[in-house]
Amino acid sequence: MxxxxxxxxxxxxxxxxxxxxxxxxxxxxxxxxxxxxxxxxxxxxxxxxxxxxxxxxxxxxxxxxxxxxxxxxxxxxxxxxxxxxxxxxxxxxxxxxxxxxxxxxxxxxxxxxxxDFYSKYVSRNAISDIYQIGNIANSELVHKLYNVTGKGVTIAIMDTGVDFSNPDITESLARDENNHPIMLDADGQGLVLTNSTFAAKINKYGVMKNFTRGDIPPPANVTSTVYVSTDGVFLNNSIGNGTNISIYNSLYPYYGQNPVLTGTIMSDMKVGNDDKDFIPTKSGIYHLGVILAPQAGNLHGVIVLATDPNEAGVYDTIIPDMSTSWKDFTREKDKDPDYDFDFTDETPIVIGSGNEFLLYDSDDDGNYDYSTGTVGARVVDVHGIFSKKSEIDDHLQVINGTLLPAMDKDGRFFGVMTDFASHGTASSSTIVSKGIMKYDIYNDTKKYTIKGIAPDAKILPVKSLWFGDVFYGWMWAAGFENEDNKWVYTEKPKADIISNSWGISGFPSLGYAPGLDILSHVLNTLVTPQSLHENYTGTTMISAAGNSGHGYGTMGMPGISSFGISVGAVTNNDFVGYGPFKGEPRFGNTTDNSDHVVDFSSRGPGVIGDPKPDLMSIGA
Structure with a gap:
C-alpha cells in the first residue's frame, strides 16, 4: 500500500x-x-x-x-x-x-x-514592459562593478514555451557542442508529422521526369507523386481532388476528435522551377507536413517540406512555406489571399546551422513580421503517436514518456518550440534581453532600448504547462535522461538554474499542505547535491511566490518548498502611466511611495516555519 x-x-x-x-x-x-x-x-x-x-x-x-x-x-x-x-x-x-x-x-x-499562472500581467508585446528595469534593480551597476552579466549561466524556463523571434533574445537560445538548440517540449505540443510522401522520378543525369504507364511504378506506400509541367515541378494533389495528409493536432483534446487529424491541401506545392532546377532529394522521396501552432488565440499553420539533400534516406532539412502562412495569417475576413504554395522561394532550415527560426519578413525591411517557432525541440510523445506507451519511475514517480529526437532521420517528424501564451517569452525577455531593438514606449517620439537583468545568460526553454509533465521537465533540465524507463544522471545538469513562474494556490484541493506535497519534495531533492547520484551537483530552483496575497501563509507550492528560492513582488513607481494616465498609480491610491510588497504577492511562512519568500523584486 x-x-x-x-x-x-x-x-x-x-x-x-x-x-x-x-x-x-x-x-x-x-x-x-x-x-x-x-x-x-x-x-x-x-x-x-x-x-x-x-x-x-x-x-x-x-x-x-x-x-x-x-x-x-x-x-x-x-x-x-x-x-x-x-x-x-x-x-x-x-x-x-x-x-x-x-x-x-x-x-x-x-x-x-x-x-494559478504567474506573472500576473503579460502582454503580447511582453518585452516592451521592462524599460529601465536594469537600472531600477541595479543590475546594470552589477554589470559594471563586477562584470557579472550572466555569461556562462544557463537558465531553464519551465513555462509555456519561448518564442525567440525578437532579436533581443534570439542569440540567447542555449546550444550544445554541435550548435544544436537545447529545447524540451514535455507537453507533446510541438510534434510535427511529415509522413506524407511524394515519389519523384529522377534519371541518372539528375533530370526530373514524369511517371508514365510503362515506368516502374512508384513505391506502393507513397501518398502521391511529383510531376513536371511548363510552370515548374510540383507535388501532385491527386488530380485536383486535394492531397490528404496527417497533421498532429496541437490543440487536442480541446479541439478536434483525435491527436492526429487528416487535413487537405487543395493546391499543388511547388518544389522546382524546371526539370533541372528543383529542391534536391537523394532518395527521390519528398515528405510533406503541417505545423499547427497556437498562440494567444491565433492558430498558425505552416506547410513544411522535409528532404534528404545529402544522403539518401537521411532527412536533415526542412523548408517551411512561410510566405503562404503569412498571407493566411494576415488575410482579411471573407477574402482568399493569393497563396503561392511554393517552397522554392523559401529558406531551408538545418538543425545546427544557427538559423532554425521560423521567421518571415514580409516587406524586406530587415525586421521580421511573423514567427511560428523554432525548429529543433525534443518532444515527449505524450499521446503515444510513435511510442504507444509511457511508464512511471519506481523511485521518483515521474513519467517515463518516450523522448523523440529533434528530427527523425527517416523523415516522419520533427519538433518545434512555440509559446502558446507568451508567458515564457516574457519571463525570458526580462532576464536576457540584449537591448538591441528600439521601442516607442512612452509615446514621446523618443526610442528606448530594453536590457535584461542577465543579458549574457542562455535560455533553455522547457514547455511543460500546456499538457505535459513538470516532473519530466525538471529531471531533464537537472541532467537526467530517461533510458530504458530509468532516469540516468548524465554527470552534468543541462541548466544551472530552473525558473518556475507558476504555482498551485488551490492547495486544499490536493489534500496536502504546501511544502509537504510531492511537488515540493521533488524540488527539494533536485536542489540537494548527491541526493539522486553520487556525482549530482544539485540545481538551483527559483519559483514565483504567487498571486494569492495578502494573507498570512498564503504561499503555495512549489514556491513554499524549503530548499528552493521563492521570489515575491514589490511596487515601483517608474512604471506609472503616460498620456491621460500620467501620474496615476498602477496599484494602491498614491504614487508617493514605492518598494512596498504588492497586495497580491503571496506571504509566508511555510507550515514548518520556513520564512518565505526568500527574495523580493519588482513585480508591479
Missing part, C-alpha cells in the same frame, strides 16, 4: 496549463469545466476540421485493483499506465460518460482542476 500511495501522490502533483490557467489532478467525480480557448483566427490554406469538441475528453487519473486491461477493456483512451501487485495506475482521456462508467465500476477517478 505504501507504493500505491506514493504513486497516487505523484499523480496528484502533475500540473498542466491552458492559456492563463494550469491544471493538476483533484480527487473527486465531477470534473470542473475547462477554460475557454477561442480560436480567433485559424489557417485557411489547409482544409481541417478543428471544431470545438463536444463533451470534450479530459485528462483523468484512474486507479484501482486488478489490471489496466480490465478497466480499459471498453475504451482505447489510455495515455500511459503501470500495473503493480497492489493494483494499477493510469492516465487516460475520457469524456464525462466514460468517466462515469469507470466510477460506477468501482475505480477511483481523479480529474483536472485549474491552478
Amino acid at each position: 505504501i507504493k500505491v500511495l506514493l504513486f497516487l501522490i505523484a499523480f496528484f502533483s502533475i500540473i498542466f496549463l491552458f492559456q492563463e490557467d494550469s491544471y493538476g489532478f483533484i480527487e473527486g467525480f465531477d470534473s470542473p469545466p475547462l477554460p475557454d480557448f477561442d480560436i480567433e483566427k485559424s489557417p485557411k490554406s489547409i482544409l481541417l476540421d478543428l471544431s470545438p469538441t463536444q463533451n470534450a475528453a479530459k485528462r483523468y487519473l484512474v486507479f484501482g485493483s486488478g489490471q489496466i486491461s480490465n478497466a480499459y477493456s471498453e475504451t482505447k483512451n489510455l495515455v500511459y499506465g503501470i500495473n503493480s501487485d497492489q493494483g494499477f495506475f493510469s492516465v487516460g482521456m475520457f469524456n464525462e460518460n466514460e468517466a462515469t462508467n469507470l466510477k460506477l465500476k468501482g475505480y477511483s477517478v481523479v480529474a483536472d482542476f485549474p491552478l
Whole structure:
C-alpha cells in the first residue's frame, strides 16, 4: 500500500496549463469545466476540421485493483499506465460518460482542476514592459562593478514555451557542442508529422521526369507523386481532388476528435522551377507536413517540406512555406489571399546551422513580421503517436514518456518550440534581453532600448504547462535522461538554474499542505547535491511566490518548498502611466511611495516555519 500511495501522490502533483490557467489532478467525480480557448483566427490554406469538441475528453487519473486491461477493456483512451501487485495506475482521456462508467465500476477517478499562472500581467508585446528595469534593480551597476552579466549561466524556463523571434533574445537560445538548440517540449505540443510522401522520378543525369504507364511504378506506400509541367515541378494533389495528409493536432483534446487529424491541401506545392532546377532529394522521396501552432488565440499553420539533400534516406532539412502562412495569417475576413504554395522561394532550415527560426519578413525591411517557432525541440510523445506507451519511475514517480529526437532521420517528424501564451517569452525577455531593438514606449517620439537583468545568460526553454509533465521537465533540465524507463544522471545538469513562474494556490484541493506535497519534495531533492547520484551537483530552483496575497501563509507550492528560492513582488513607481494616465498609480491610491510588497504577492511562512519568500523584486 505504501507504493500505491506514493504513486497516487505523484499523480496528484502533475500540473498542466491552458492559456492563463494550469491544471493538476483533484480527487473527486465531477470534473470542473475547462477554460475557454477561442480560436480567433485559424489557417485557411489547409482544409481541417478543428471544431470545438463536444463533451470534450479530459485528462483523468484512474486507479484501482486488478489490471489496466480490465478497466480499459471498453475504451482505447489510455495515455500511459503501470500495473503493480497492489493494483494499477493510469492516465487516460475520457469524456464525462466514460468517466462515469469507470466510477460506477468501482475505480477511483481523479480529474483536472485549474491552478494559478504567474506573472500576473503579460502582454503580447511582453518585452516592451521592462524599460529601465536594469537600472531600477541595479543590475546594470552589477554589470559594471563586477562584470557579472550572466555569461556562462544557463537558465531553464519551465513555462509555456519561448518564442525567440525578437532579436533581443534570439542569440540567447542555449546550444550544445554541435550548435544544436537545447529545447524540451514535455507537453507533446510541438510534434510535427511529415509522413506524407511524394515519389519523384529522377534519371541518372539528375533530370526530373514524369511517371508514365510503362515506368516502374512508384513505391506502393507513397501518398502521391511529383510531376513536371511548363510552370515548374510540383507535388501532385491527386488530380485536383486535394492531397490528404496527417497533421498532429496541437490543440487536442480541446479541439478536434483525435491527436492526429487528416487535413487537405487543395493546391499543388511547388518544389522546382524546371526539370533541372528543383529542391534536391537523394532518395527521390519528398515528405510533406503541417505545423499547427497556437498562440494567444491565433492558430498558425505552416506547410513544411522535409528532404534528404545529402544522403539518401537521411532527412536533415526542412523548408517551411512561410510566405503562404503569412498571407493566411494576415488575410482579411471573407477574402482568399493569393497563396503561392511554393517552397522554392523559401529558406531551408538545418538543425545546427544557427538559423532554425521560423521567421518571415514580409516587406524586406530587415525586421521580421511573423514567427511560428523554432525548429529543433525534443518532444515527449505524450499521446503515444510513435511510442504507444509511457511508464512511471519506481523511485521518483515521474513519467517515463518516450523522448523523440529533434528530427527523425527517416523523415516522419520533427519538433518545434512555440509559446502558446507568451508567458515564457516574457519571463525570458526580462532576464536576457540584449537591448538591441528600439521601442516607442512612452509615446514621446523618443526610442528606448530594453536590457535584461542577465543579458549574457542562455535560455533553455522547457514547455511543460500546456499538457505535459513538470516532473519530466525538471529531471531533464537537472541532467537526467530517461533510458530504458530509468532516469540516468548524465554527470552534468543541462541548466544551472530552473525558473518556475507558476504555482498551485488551490492547495486544499490536493489534500496536502504546501511544502509537504510531492511537488515540493521533488524540488527539494533536485536542489540537494548527491541526493539522486553520487556525482549530482544539485540545481538551483527559483519559483514565483504567487498571486494569492495578502494573507498570512498564503504561499503555495512549489514556491513554499524549503530548499528552493521563492521570489515575491514589490511596487515601483517608474512604471506609472503616460498620456491621460500620467501620474496615476498602477496599484494602491498614491504614487508617493514605492518598494512596498504588492497586495497580491503571496506571504509566508511555510507550515514548518520556513520564512518565505526568500527574495523580493519588482513585480508591479
